[in-house]
Amino acid sequence: MSLVNAVIKSYLRPRISRIEYAIRNPHRIQENTLRYLIHMARNTEWGKFHKYSRIKNPADFARQVSVQNYDTLKPYILRTFNGTQNVLWPSPIRWFSKSSGTTEDRSKFIPVSRQSLAFTHYRAGKDIMALYVKNNPRTKLFDGKCLVLTGSVSPNPDNAKAYSGDVSGVLIENMDRWVHHFRTPSKEVALIPNWEDKIDLLCRETSGVNVTYLSGVPSWMMVLANRMLEYTGKKDLREIWPDLELFIHGAVSFTPYREQFRQLIDYPEMKYYESYNASEGFFAIQDRNEPGDMLLMLDYGIYYEFIPSEEFGNENPRTISLREVEPNKNYALVISTNGGLWRYMIGDTIKFTSTSPYRIAITGRTKHFINAFGEELVVENADKALAYASFQTGGQVKDYTVAPVYLRGKKAGSHEWLIEFEQMPADMKLFSELLDDKLREINSDYDAKRKGDMTLSRPIIRLMPAHTFYNWMKSRGKLGGQHKVPRLSNDRTVLEDIIQSAGIRFDDE
Numbered sequence: 001m002s003l004v005n006a007v008i009k010s011y012l013r014p015r016i017s018r019i020e021y022a023i024r025n026p027h028r029i030q031e032n033t034l035r036y037l038i039h040m041a042r043n044t045e046w047g048k049f050h051k052y053s054r055i056k057n058p059a060d061f062a063r064q065v066s067v068q069n070y071d072t073l074k075p076y077i078l079r080t081f082n083g084t085q086n087v088l089w090p091s092p093i094r095w096f097s098k099s100s101g102t103t104e105d106r107s108k109f110i111p112v113s114r115q116s117l118a119f120t121h122y123r124a125g126k127d128i129m130a131l132y133v134k135n136n137p138r139t140k141l142f143d144g145k146c147l148v149l150t151g152s153v154s155p156n157p158d159n160a161k162a163y164s165g166d167v168s169g170v171l172i173e174n175m176d177r178w179v180h181h182f183r184t185p186s187k188e189v190a191l192i193p194n195w196e197d198k199i200d201l202l203c204r205e206t207s208g209v210n211v212t213y214l215s216g217v218p219s220w221m222m223v224l225a226n227r228m229l230e231y232t233g234k235k236d237l238r239e240i241w242p243d244l245e246l247f248i249h250g251a252v253s254f255t256p257y258r259e260q261f262r263q264l265i266d267y268p269e270m271k272y273y274e275s276y277n278a279s280e281g282f283f284a285i286q287d288r289n290e291p292g293d294m295l296l297m298l299d300y301g302i303y304y305e306f307i308p309s310e311e312f313g314n315e316n317p318r319t320i321s322l323r324e325v326e327p328n329k330n331y332a333l334v335i336s337t338n339g340g341l342w343r344y345m346i347g348d349t350i351k352f353t354s355t356s357p358y359r360i361a362i363t364g365r366t367k368h369f370i371n372a373f374g375e376e377l378v379v380e381n382a383d384k385a386l387a388y389a390s391f392q393t394g395g396q397v398k399d400y401t402v403a404p405v406y407l408r409g410k411k412a413g414s415h416e417w418l419i420e421f422e423q424m425p426a427d428m429k430l431f432s433e434l435l436d437d438k439l440r441e442i443n444s445d446y447d448a449k450r451k452g453d454m455t456l457s458r459p460i461i462r463l464m465p466a467h468t469f470y471n472w473m474k475s476r477g478k479l480g481g482q483h484k485v486p487r488l489s490n491d492r493t494v495l496e497d498i499i500q501s502a503g504i505r506f507d508d509e
Contacts, residue, residue, distance in 0.1 A: 005142040012130040022298045023357040034303045045087045083159045088340030097167040097279035110279040116339040120300040124282035131287045145184045149216030152193040195479035203231040213246035218257040237265045250275040255383040293353040293361045301338030306331035368488045372404035375446040379487045389434040395425030399469035403495035412457040420464040472501045
């Protein structure tokens with residue numbers, strides 16, 4: 001083991017003690033976080049309007065500030081983006097994480113403060129490494145470099161002091177110089193806005209680098225991996241990077257991609273760590289080698305509340321605190337942050353797999369579900385069913401989206417699946433049956449609607465040509481790690497747009 005590797009491991013060790021303290025004292029840390037946020041923002045425009053000086057506890061906070069979304073905070077955020085300070089947060093804000101969402105054309109600009117950079121995003125980066133080293137003490141991770149897939153940033157034409165871009169690009173622009181020694185590609189290549197140009201240059205620049213771990217969105221890392229194998233003529237990523245041992249992934253479910261990465265990296269000891277980060281903050285980290293859930297990180301300057309599933313869609317939803325959550329129930333996540341987001345519903349749904357310590361799994365999006373017939377299908381259900389059907393039939397799903405086919409007269413409704421396969425199943429009929437059977441097994445509401453084909457008939461599977469989803473995303477200007485194909489939609493807008501973009505007409509239409 002090199003001296004550098006040993007020194008970095010020693011540098012990370014104190015964070016384990018802090019993480020363990022948070023596990024032992026979750027409610028104290030969360031209550032202190034809320035007090036800190038209220039104290040910091042009490043003299044901001046937002047804090048004065050909502051009488052933050054009078055807030056003494058979480059109940060006061062919930063009474064005085066209603067649950068927000070991007071539309072309600074947008075006027076305050078855009079004023080900050082255009083140069084007005086001390087609106088939502090006291091420290092000057094020059095950086096904004098730009099997110100176009102998944103189905104909307106408009107951009108969302110999420111403020112990134114000095115505090116959220118230091119105590120949320122960068123702290124999370126240290127913690128991922130600290131937890132990995134704790135679980136794998138013999139690692140040689142820091143003898144090489146991390147290959148990071150990042151987005152780009154650009155100045156605000158109306159305010160020369162403000163910049164926006166993918167959160168990964170914002171982090172690259174602001175990190176300490178010494179950190180760049182441990183990552184690849186170069187900053188110049190990493191921040192290229194054209195995704196296709198970036199991938200080609202990235203292959204040239206990193207094929208000869210000792211890459212020991214990867215970090216990025218699974219779908220886009222898959223694009224890079226396949227391009228890298230094509231560029232080098234190799235069949236396995238470990239032939240290019242012999243010391244590769246870890247892939248840190250997030251943003252989309254890894255379930256549909258797990259088997260594909262196992263084929264790209266034929267190394268039984270390869271580790272895959274999930275992280276839950278977004279434009280709005282960094283929330284959870286896989287803290288064990290075994291996948292399945294993530295530790296909710298409680299000392300990142302983020303205060304959490306949760307909306308029970310029965311409150312989804314209500315104009316003024318009831319929220320509960322961390323103390324009140326129960327395992328295996330769906331909640332919408334509400335956050336207040338050290339970047340000036342207040343009781344902000346980010347749109348993700350989670351469930352707690354454990355409450356001692358608090359571990360979570362992402363189940364989907366509040367807007368990305370199908371409930372056209374009362375089936376309450378979430379992304380987690382779809383991913384699990386696809387993984388099961390694929391494993392049983394030897395298929396590999398590259399991308400997919402699902403939408404309802406509505407009831408027509410006496411004809412039952414159904415779900416229409418557009419699927420692009422990396423490898424076709426041996427038996428498509430069996431694949432469809434297994435997909436349906438697994439959905440019925442894991443979702444009782446879906447099963448109830450499927451009984452007798454009265455309300456919901458078997459799923460309709462549409463095989464899409466190669467590059468369908470890539471070309472659709474490209475046509476919308478949404479190539480890159482921050483952009484994701486919508487998995488489930490409660491209407492047919494996205495699905496029909498993809499079909500039209502591909503120029504396909506199915507025989508049964």
